[in-house]
Amino acid sequence: MFAGAMKDKPFASRLTLEKVSHDYSGLAVLRNLNLVVQPGEFVVLVGPSGCGKTTLLNLLSGHVLPVSGKVEREGVIRTVYQYDGLFPWLTVSENILMGLRDEQDKTRRNQELAALLELIYLQGFEKHYPHQLSGGMKQRVELARVLAGDSDILLMDEPFSALDYQTRLRMRAELVRLLENRPRTVVFVTHDIEEAAQLADRVLVLSNRPATICREFKIEAPKPRELADDAVIHAMKLILQELGLNAHAAL
Amino acid sequence: MKENQPNSLLKAVAPQKRNGSAALLLPAGVVVALFLLWWAVSYFNLFPAYSLPSPLAVAKSFKEEFTAGRMVNDIIASLWRVVVGFVLSAVLGIPLGLWLGQHLAGRQAFVPVLNFFRFLSPLAWIPFAILWFHIGDKPAIFLIFMATFFPLVLATMSAVSTIPKIYFRVAKDYHYKGSELLNKVTLPAVLPQVITALRVSYGIAWVVIVAAEMVGCQDGLGYGIWEARNGLRLDSAVCYMIIIGVLGMAMDRLLAQLSKLPNVRWGYER
Numbered sequence: 001m002f003a004g005a006m007k008d009k010p011f012a013s014r015l016t017l018e019k020v021s022h023d024y025s026g027l028a029v030l031r032n033l034n035l036v037v038q039p040g041e042f043v044v045l046v047g048p049s050g051c052g053k054t055t056l057l058n059l060l061s062g063h064v065l066p067v068s069g070k071v072e073r074e075g076v077i078r079t080v081y082q083y084d085g086l087f088p089w090l091t092v093s094e095n096i097l098m099g100l101r102d103e104q105d106k107t108r109r110n111q112e113l114a115a116l117l118e119l120i121y122l123q124g125f126e127k128h129y130p131h132q133l134s135g136g137m138k139q140r141v142e143l144a145r146v147l148a149g150d151s152d153i154l155l156m157d158e159p160f161s162a163l164d165y166q167t168r169l170r171m172r173a174e175l176v177r178l179l180e181n182r183p184r185t186v187v188f189v190t191h192d193i194e195e196a197a198q199l200a201d202r203v204l205v206l207s208n209r210p211a212t213i214c215r216e217f218k219i220e221a222p223k224p225r226e227l228a229d230d231a232v233i234h235a236m237k238l239i240l241q242e243l244g245l246n247a248h249a250a251l
Numbered sequence: 252m253k254e255n256q257p258n259s260l261l262k263a264v265a266p267q268k269r270n271g272s273a274a275l276l277l278p279a280g281v282v283v284a285l286f287l288l289w290w291a292v293s294y295f296n297l298f299p300a301y302s303l304p305s306p307l308a309v310a311k312s313f314k315e316e317f318t319a320g321r322m323v324n325d326i327i328a329s330l331w332r333v334v335v336g337f338v339l340s341a342v343l344g345i346p347l348g349l350w351l352g353q354h355l356a357g358r359q360a361f362v363p364v365l366n367f368f369r370f371l372s373p374l375a376w377i378p379f380a381i382l383w384f385h386i387g388d389k390p391a392i393f394l395i396f397m398a399t400f401f402p403l404v405l406a407t408m409s410a411v412s413t414i415p416k417i418y419f420r421v422a423k424d425y426h427y428k429g430s431e432l433l434n435k436v437t438l439p440a441v442l443p444q445v446i447t448a449l450r451v452s453y454g455i456a457w458v459v460i461v462a463a464e465m466v467g468c469q470d471g472l473g474y475g476i477w478e479a480r481n482g483l484r485l486d487s488a489v490c491y492m493i494i495i496g497v498l499g500m501a502m503d504r505l506l507a508q509l510s511k512l513p514n515v516r517w518g519y520e521r
């Protein structure tokens with residue numbers, strides 16, 4: 001299925017956490033986490049605000065070193081940051097082109113840039129700077145930047161949180177389609193349970209701080225998945241229950 | 252679902268000038284009012300003529316200074332000294348500031364000394380300037396350098412050390428290293444603050460040149476004022492003061508153009 005798009009490069013990706021704990025000057029954030037992300041797997045992290053999801057991504061990418069435990073990674077990692085990951089001194093195009101730094105051929109680079117701008121609906125905004133964009137527009141530029149060029153692992157920290165519902169649905173579908181063409185390992189943080197159920201191969205529910213993985217389940221239904229698919233609805237029920245958000249627990 | 256096409260990029264980039272005529276008329280009105288006040292004070296002899304020259308006397312002396320060619324000569328001399336001293340301290344100070352911003356040990360070692368010299372008035376160096384460089388351009392350039400180098404280093408350094416961590420994370424994700432990291436991440440990240448620091452230290456330089464030229468030079472705007480004082484020609488001194496103020500403003504306008512560059516606008520619009 002992927003042979004053509006993957007060129008001849010073998011899909012090298014490894015991402016594991018072994019007994020990882022982390023704290024920020026005394027504030028215990030993550031406790032004794034074990035995680036093995038399979039190559040090509042789409043893992044979604046959900047959990048209460050402030051429980052340590054962003055911290056977990058930073059540990060995976062190596063930007064933060066754990067206080068104890070072992071992190072192993074292999075492959076080219078790209079991150080969609082929760083806030084302000086764009087360089088404010090570069091235009092939309094220049095920010096996206098950062099992802100295409102390894103592409104030597106100029107026409108190919110420009111073709112891919114044009115395709116990405118179309119993907120994120122920002123044609124006509126190529127020469128704008130991030131401070132001239134709305135939050136959702138910035139988020140879409142970040143998305144284009146990580147998708148540009150070749151990478152093995154995507155870490156995505158609430159990448160669609162500022163988008164309107166319609167665009168969010170479309171971005172999910174596009175992400176699934178792009179991953180079909182070029183499989184990558186994805187670790188995706190979201191507060192949107194519907195999003196988790198539609199995208200995940202595996203959902204990890206984190207507990208309150210200090211966070212551990214309090215529940216994980218696999219969603220085996222093939223993608224793309226419709227919102228009304230039984231598998232999606234079933235998964236949403238499970239996640240809601242785990243977060244204590246189902247109707248009976250709410251009050 | 253596609254976003255509306257922006258009709259003009261310029262419109263979005265340039266700061267909005269809705270009250271263009273007021274922006275010109277208001278300050279012009281204040282200048283005219285001050286001028287009238289001056290004229291009235293001297294017309295009604297509220298101050299004796301020897302302690303406040305009349306507008307007419309100043310206008311005459313303007314004509315005199317310009318036809319004699321002395322004023323133009325002094326302007327060129329002062330501008331040359333300021334530009335050389337200022338460029339010298341920017342060329343040495345900004346790289347040093349960038350380096351210090353990235354090296355904690357360097358900061359710990361040098362910041363106290365840099366601060367010491369920053370608070371030392373450049374005029375305190377006048378005896379040494381004359382002893383080491385005698386008379387002419389050199390002592391003035393030296394004083395300009397001493398006045399601007401330390402604030403520039405410190406401002407650049409503190410700009411570097413406040414660059415948000417996330418930019419370096421992104422830079423690492425996309426494999427920026429070494430000189431590329433410096434030129435494509437660190438420098439553009441501090442550029443807006445460096446431009447502001449350049450404007451501030453240029454202001455210092457322009458103030459210092461007048462004092463410097465009063466002692467170490469045979470020409471220049473400061474020397475012109477000194478000579479006017481010695482000859483009790485206050486009308487000529489006022490000419491020089493007007494020129495100094497106007498030139499200072501003009502140069503600052505010029506430097507302000509730097510902050511209109513599209514890739515630094517972000518630094519001024521939050």
Ligand SMILES: Nc1ncnc2c1ncn2[C@@H]1O[C@H](COP(=O)(O)OP(=O)(O)OP(=O)(O)O)[C@@H](O)[C@H]1O
Nearest residue numbers: 024027029048049050051052053054055056082209
């Ligand atoms: N650099 C830091 N220094 C000190 N404490 C931090 C730092 N970053 C995060 N924390 C603390 O760690 C905890 C987890 O933060 P983190 O950003 O990982 O949460 P999160 O799960 O991503 O939350 P959200 O869903 O709101 O984005 C928080 O309580 C926060 O106060």
Ligand SMILES: [Mg+2]
Nearest residue numbers: 053054082157
């Ligand atoms: Mg977060």
